[in-house]
Amino acid sequence: MAFFGVRLTDDFAARFDAFASSKGGRSVLLRRLMAEAMTAGGLEPAPDGPGPARGQSDKLTLRLKADDRAALDSASGAAGMRRTEWALACLRGRLFRKPQFNAGQALALVEARQELARISTNLRELVRAVRDGDLAADAVSDELAKVEAFRREVRDQLDGVRAAIDGAGDYWEAA
Structure with missing residues (x-):
């Protein structure tokens, strides 16, 4: 869906929004005016039609001094x-007390989840084989060693996930 942006003075925008509120809102009125101009x-x-919804959001504008902008960029x-993204994550982390992740961190958590799912599948197959008696007696000790290795791997993955979540939470907390 195309988007048209128009720069207006704050006063004109406020007056247009006040007028448009009684006509269904800014977007509805602008589409109607454009359609009338095309027909004419x-x-x-x-x-x-409004097109696909993108979710309701409001814009927040900040005016920063040069040193503040440099610190934000850094x-x-x-x-x-x-x-x-960083400013929004900072706000969300502080307001909602939930960890925020950058793309790399989110990808690492997805990979850890996939690895844990793979381990879960292997353990389920191993338990089924032991339960159904598909393993010879001498193979059971080998499989128990695999279970111990899986346990260590799961512990390492969980420690990594916990560290990522704790680190993200600590990062976004106010000093």
């Missing part, structure tokens, strides 16, 4: 995030 110009406008760059 002899063109067939597309059917009116912190967001070090975290592997864009400025807006």
Whole structure:
């Protein structure tokens, strides 16, 4: 879906929004005005509709001094995030007390989850084989060694996940 952006003075925008609120809102009114202009110009406008919803959000604008902007650029760059992503993660981490992850951290957690799922499948197959008696008596000790290796691997993965979540939580907490 296409997006048209228009720069307006704050006063004009506020007055237009006040007017548009009684007409269904800014987007509805703008689509209607555009359709009327196309019809007046002899063109067939597309059917009116809001298009796919993107979720409701509000814009927050910050004015930063040069040293604040440089610090923000440095912190967001070090975290592997864009400025807006970093600032939003900072707000969410502080407001909702939930860890926030950059793309690399999120990918690492997904990989850990996939590894744990693989281990779970292997353990399930091993338990089934032992339960059904598909293993010879001498093979059971070998399989028990595999179970111990799986246990250590699961513990290491869980420790990594815990460290990632704790680290993200600590990072976004206020100093």
